[in-house]
Amino acid sequence: MITYILIGTTIALLIFILFYFKRTKSVRSEIDSLKKQLDLADEKLKEIDESKREFIDVVTHELNTPLATTSGFLSMILEFSEKEVNPTVLELAKKSFDATRKMSTVVADLIASSQTIGEGRAQAIQIEDLIEKAINDFSAVAKGRNLSLIFVPPKKIPLPLVATDPLSVKLILTNLIDNAIKFTKKGEVAIEAQEQKDHMLVKVSDTGVGIGKEDQKRIFDKFFQADSSRTREVGGTGVGLFIVKNLIEKQGGKVWVESGEGKGSKFNFTVPLA
């Protein structure tokens, strides 16, 4: 009797093992085929991405070249013809020039927002060098608007190295400083860098028009623009801060704003330490 039970159990066990292996095998081959499909889809996506990038490059080139010629010649009319040209004509040239400048900014913003930027490899860098360079780039613009643009000296020098893509940080700082200057009529734009536990905190603050509570929630959304007379005055496409947020997050940092209407704005972002 026991023998029969034993034989029965063994057969049942064998059948079970057989089924189990067969099933595992079929599951495995299913996984393999899914994996192949995924690889194929991945390859296809990469190809699409690549051709998209090429397309954008060509469109950018085709749009920007005539734009550069038009605004360039107009700028020369303004530069050299002040005394010789009828003031009305000069005024018209100035208006055309302003319009081409605005269009250049729009084209540049749109292209930047559709490009895969910020994928550069992180390097150990000294963030104060990048801040100083950015301040230097904007010093003439700030001076032209009677604003002081300063780098608040860090408490401890040198600051520890940060691990980030320098081009991304450059773009982030450029966007934030450009905005701060645009929305500040008088006072100052100040940049600070402080070492925190495991990251560097960078602050770009201004004494400008500030941002209302409701707008603060949406300010990093693509194409969002605060509805104020100042926004209409300075123009733009509303992708600057969207790009900033993307770049910061891609580098493993965070960005937030502290502000109030008429109280100036402070944009804070973090960068991981090296």
Added chain:
Amino acid sequence: MPEIKEKILIVEDDKALREMYQLRLSINGYDVLEANDGEEGLDLAIKEKPDLILLDIMMPKMSGMDVLDILKSTPETKDIPVIVLTALTEESVKAKGLIYGAEDYLVKSQTMPGQVVEKIEAVLNKKKGGEAKEESPAS
């Protein structure tokens, strides 16, 4: 004696843009040479030894990147400062240009001809400063 102005070579395939830079640079008294494509640019660079080259990146036949590469690996032209002109805004293109040895880059639609002149002056002054230092290390 009239001041001898520096020779600038413009390598740019777009005729209107080339004319614009030529016009603006000659106003400042620069001696301007023009090349329609990369090959012509390389020929002129070797033959005329300009003091500075304004080089477009996106050109048919030979790209500006290739031209820059050859310029920097040719003994006769390797010390000529190059300013890269690009219609693109892609940061990586600019970074690439700098890595390959360009002195600076300009985004065409963002830089007005007057600013191009300023940039050229800055690069040439820097070059002169460097040469003066080399000649008299004591100063």
